[in-house]
Amino acid sequence: MPVAKVIVDVPTMQTNRPFEYEIPTELLAVVEPGVRVEVPFGRGKRQVQGFVLDVTETSDYSGKLKEIVRVIDLNPVLSKEMLEMSSWLADLTYSFQISCLQIMLPNLLRAKYIRSVVPVQGFENDPEVTKLLDNKTSLELNNDIDNSLIEEIQRLLESKKIEILTSVKNRAKQIKRQAIQIKVDKHHLLETEDSLKKNATSQRKLLEFLISNYEKNTFEISSLESMGISRPAIKALQKIKLIDIIEVTKLRKPTDLKNATTQKLELTNEQLNAVKQINNSINQQNAETFLIQGVTGSGKTEIYLQTIDEALKEGRTALMLVPEISLTPQMVNRVSSRFGDQVAVLHSGLSSGERYDEWTRIENGSVNVVVGARSAVFAPLKNLGLIIIDEEHEASYKQDDNPRYNAKDVTQWRSKYHHCPVVLGSATPSLESRARAQKGVYKLIELKRRFNDHDLPEVKIVDMRDSDNAAVSGDISNALKTQLDEILSRKEQAILLLNRRGYSSFLMCRECGFVLKCPNCEVSLTYHKDIQRMKCHYCGHEENVLDECPNCHSDKIGFYGTGTQNVEQQINDMFPDAKTLRMDVDTTSKKGAHAKLLKEFETQNADILIGTQMIAKGLDFPNVTLVGVINADTILSLSDYRASERTFQLITQVSGRSGRAEKKGRVIIQTYNPDHYAIKEAAKQDYDSFYKKEMYIRHQGNYTPYYFTTLLSVSHESEGQALKMAYSLKRQLVDSLSEEAIILGPSPTMIARKQNKYYYQIIVKYKHEDNFHKRLLEILSDTQAETKKGFSIAIDNEPQHID
DNA sequence: AGCACGCCGACT
DNA sequence: GTCGGCGTGCTC
Numbered sequence: 001m002p003v004a005k006v007i008v009d010v011p012t013m014q015t016n017r018p019f020e021y022e023i024p025t026e027l028l029a030v031v032e033p034g035v036r037v038e039v040p041f042g043r044g045k046r047q048v049q050g051f052v053l054d055v056t057e058t059s060d061y062s063g064k065l066k067e068i069v070r071v072i073d074l075n076p077v078l079s080k081e082m083l084e085m086s087s088w089l090a091d092l093t094y095s096f097q098i099s100c101l102q103i104m105l106p107n108l109l110r111a112k113y114i115r116s117v118v119p120v121q122g123f124e125n126d127p128e129v130t131k132l133l134d135n136k137t138s139l140e141l142n143n144d145i146d147n148s149l150i151e152e153i154q155r156l157l158e159s160k161k162i163e164i165l166t167s168v169k170n171r172a173k174q175i176k177r178q179a180i181q182i183k184v185d186k187h188h189l190l191e192t193e194d195s196l197k198k199n200a201t202s203q204r205k206l207l208e209f210l211i212s213n214y215e216k217n218t219f220e221i222s223s224l225e226s227m228g229i230s231r232p233a234i235k236a237l238q239k240i241k242l243i244d245i246i247e248v249t250k251l252r253k254p255t256d257l258k259n260a261t262t263q264k265l266e267l268t269n270e271q272l273n274a275v276k277q278i279n280n281s282i283n284q285q286n287a288e289t290f291l292i293q294g295v296t297g298s299g300k301t302e303i304y305l306q307t308i309d310e311a312l313k314e315g316r317t318a319l320m321l322v323p324e325i326s327l328t329p330q331m332v333n334r335v336s337s338r339f340g341d342q343v344a345v346l347h348s349g350l351s352s353g354e355r356y357d358e359w360t361r362i363e364n365g366s367v368n369v370v371v372g373a374r375s376a377v378f379a380p381l382k383n384l385g386l387i388i389i390d391e392e393h394e395a396s397y398k399q400d401d402n403p404r405y406n407a408k409d410v411t412q413w414r415s416k417y418h419h420c421p422v423v424l425g426s427a428t429p430s431l432e433s434r435a436r437a438q439k440g441v442y443k444l445i446e447l448k449r450r451f452n453d454h455d456l457p458e459v460k461i462v463d464m465r466d467s468d469n470a471a472v473s474g475d476i477s478n479a480l481k482t483q484l485d486e487i488l489s490r491k492e493q494a495i496l497l498l499n500r501r502g503y504s505s506f507l508m509c510r511e512c513g514f515v516l517k518c519p520n521c522e523v524s525l526t527y528h529k530d531i532q533r534m535k536c537h538y539c540g541h542e543e544n545v546l547d548e549c550p551n552c553h554s555d556k557i558g559f560y561g562t563g564t565q566n567v568e569q570q571i572n573d574m575f576p577d578a579k580t581l582r583m584d585v586d587t588t589s590k591k592g593a594h595a596k597l598l599k600e601f602e603t604q605n606a607d608i609l610i611g612t613q614m615i616a617k618g619l620d621f622p623n624v625t626l627v628g629v630i631n632a633d634t635i636l637s638l639s640d641y642r643a644s645e646r647t648f649q650l651i652t653q654v655s656g657r658s659g660r661a662e663k664k665g666r667v668i669i670q671t672y673n674p675d676h677y678a679i680k681e682a683a684k685q686d687y688d689s690f691y692k693k694e695m696y697i698r699h700q701g702n703y704t705p706y707y708f709t710t711l712l713s714v715s716h717e718s719e720g721q722a723l724k725m726a727y728s729l730k731r732q733l734v735d736s737l738s739e740e741a742i743i744l745g746p747s748p749t750m751i752a753r754k755q756n757k758y759y760y761q762i763i764v765k766y767k768h769e770d771n772f773h774k775r776l777l778e779i780l781s782d783t784q785a786e787t788k789k790g791f792s793i794a795i796d797n798e799p800q801h802i803d
Numbered sequence: 804a805g806c807a808c809g810c811c812g813a814c815t
Numbered sequence: 816g817t818c819g820g821c822g823t824g825c826t827c
Contacts, residue, residue: 009804010804010805011804012804015804041804041805042804042805042806042807043805043806043807044805044806044807046804046805046806048804166805
């Protein structure tokens with residue numbers, strides 16, 4: 001008797017393994033790995049969704065097996081590749097396999113449960129029961145259930161005549177359209193046309209159309225009607241059995257993609273060399289990784305497009321990941337105008353229905369190229385020939401909540417599975433990637449020249465401590481004001497960048513630029529309002545808020561920051577005639593607002609764009625000749641060891657926005673730390689020099705890429721309980737790790753209390769700890785019982801943000 | 804997650 | 816004596 005091994009939709013540690021079910025004989029043909037099934041689970045009347053992992057001939061379970069209730073899919077929704085990947089990913093990210101299976105699918109395929117009232121066996125014909133159920137077999141319990149019924153339900157539940165069944169509801173709906181299908185051969189159609197009555201004009205028109213488009217076979221009725229073919233004519237042909245009327249599923253097409261219209265661009269020698277190397281790897285089916293380090297404007301996108309083309313020519317498919325933020329119409333058009341309707345785009349703006357349809361289109365093989373943000377890494381492409389990750393340094397490739405996966409790890413896995421290369425591209429590679437390239441793990445491809453040989457913009461650092469330059473009015477220095485004046489008079493455009501909505505919780509001296517740092521960890525201390533003290537998020541070191549700068553003894557030490565709104569106001573006061581646009585979380589929260597603002601700026605309906613990070617990436621506005629960074633320091637002073645890296649990346653990226661076309665660009669960076677290497681090297685656009693210095697610092701502080709990092713966090717309603725648990729975890733870690741490992745904390749997180757819970761974190765830095773992974777899994781299952789007492793314990797492998 | 808079993812306190 | 820509190824453990 002064959003049994004199905006099923007992962008059930010019950011996300012707990014104890015149910016995180018396959019359960020076996022008997023397959024009813026009538027379902028034997030459809031139950032195969034990758035299909036979703038509905039199975040009874042637990043003691044009560046509860047039915048849950050499950051994924052069939054495997055079908056085996058015999059069971060090794062000693063108890064009595066339950067039967068699969070029904071299959072949800074006639075064909076598998078997950079391939080062998082995805083099933084295999086899910087167990088690897090669950091293990092890597094310390095999450096449940098069911099959660100990993102779920103993220104691979106569009107939302108609509110996630111189970112929704114309905115509760116309904118059904119008769120207890122033997123009471124199907126009880127008069128009270130049939131009255132309640134209105135002679136049906138069940139009554140759904142939804143929100144609009146009549147109040148008068150509730151009492152009756154309660155009573156019958158108590159007398160055990162009815163019970164509550166939880167079962168799975170399938171949400172995936174497709175738009176169905178009516179269509180006709182030709183049933184006979186072409187010859188037959190021609191004969192019929194000859195024998196038609198003269199006045200049957202509409203039928204003749206339809207037949208002629210069918211004959212000339214015979215190959216296509218299936219036609220939507222609505223499109224025929226719009227050509228002036230009448231419904232009776234269609235009925236008439238159906239009656240004489242020439243055609244069938246059928247239902248077809250119409251897939252929504254969210255992005256209106258153009259036909260392929262653009263041709264390959266001519267390549268520079270550097271680009272050509274890159275394309276050759278990658279194409280070679282595609283042809284050889286090498287699962288290797290390239291790192292393209294190319295200065296802004298060096299034409300990385302064209303390399304992506306030409307190598308995708310090569311993969312397609314080989315009959316394979318291609319996946320391109322980009323940060324959500326740069327998934328702009330500009331970007332999408334660039335790809336779709338080369339590959340036309342072979343492209344599917346997955347981004348967060350899609351409705352669940354649209355997303356589901358795009359997924360279907362990928363799954364059934366009607367597209368070969370997928371462009372999308374993080375979760376697109378699970379696109380069900382078969383026969384992958386190439387994977388591209390643009391802006392590979394972006395932290396957003398890592399998911400911040402469960403399952404905490406990094407799309408980059410997933411691409412490595414898929415690359416090995418499909419034997420295809422991965423291309424990482426960035427002007428400012430992450431230190432990890434660049435270090436791997438240095439060691440020869442990745443192949444480094446450098447693009448040092450800008451496309452069309454445009455000069456890099458001229459970058460000027462403005463020392464905000466210098467009172468001659470500083471704050472003529474609030475946050476705008478004289479130097480920036482002068483430049484703004486100039487570009488406005490030349491009718492050019494400017495971008496002003498602020499960070500993190502500009503507010504900060506670190507201490508800085510406005511006189512000398514001093515920032516209060518942790519004596520042990522080389523990161524800035526963060527202000528904690530509740531205790532009114534400064535704390536380190538790494539080791540928990542604490543000290544008082546200073547009112548005098550320990551460096552220059554000035555009293556101008558304090559918290560500082562401005563918001564985009566404030567800066568916009570200052571600019572409006574300064575330049576009443578200039579039109580400004582503000583782009584931050586407030587102005588872009590509505591769907592499509594982002595694109596609309598950019599469009600407005602692109603069409604030069606505004607002179608100055610003021611915004612946060614989101615304006616820094618990949619945008620290409622030829623008329624922008626000035627970029628101003630209002631406060632370079634806020635990024636620098638994050639309580640995160642990647643602060644310097646992020647600062648360097650951001651300034652370099654945003655500087656690349658200036659002077660993309662013929663006009664020469666300028667960049668002004670306002671800072672209280674003009675001598676900081678991240679800022680100085682970014683101004684020179686000198687990645688290699690920054691890399692060397694930063695690697696040294698990382699080496700000194702025992703940080704990535706010299707050490708691996710794992711972050712454990714504990715939360716509980718009671719601060720004491722959370723802290724106690726954190727210490728107990730730490731003790732266990734100390735016992736199971738070698739001397740070489742560094743364990744920091746427990747320390748409170750930035751927002752110590754969110755959702756009425758206290759958070760503590762432990763950071764583990766290590767090099768070689770063979771048992772660590774296994775030990776963490778054990779800790780997770782040991783502490784499982786604690787989660788019922790209000791604890792939650794999360795493990796983040798290689799976290800991107802520590803706060 | 805849900806649900807049942809089970810072992811202690813305050814009620815008819 | 817019993818109703819019900821929620822701590823503990825299992826679900827194919």
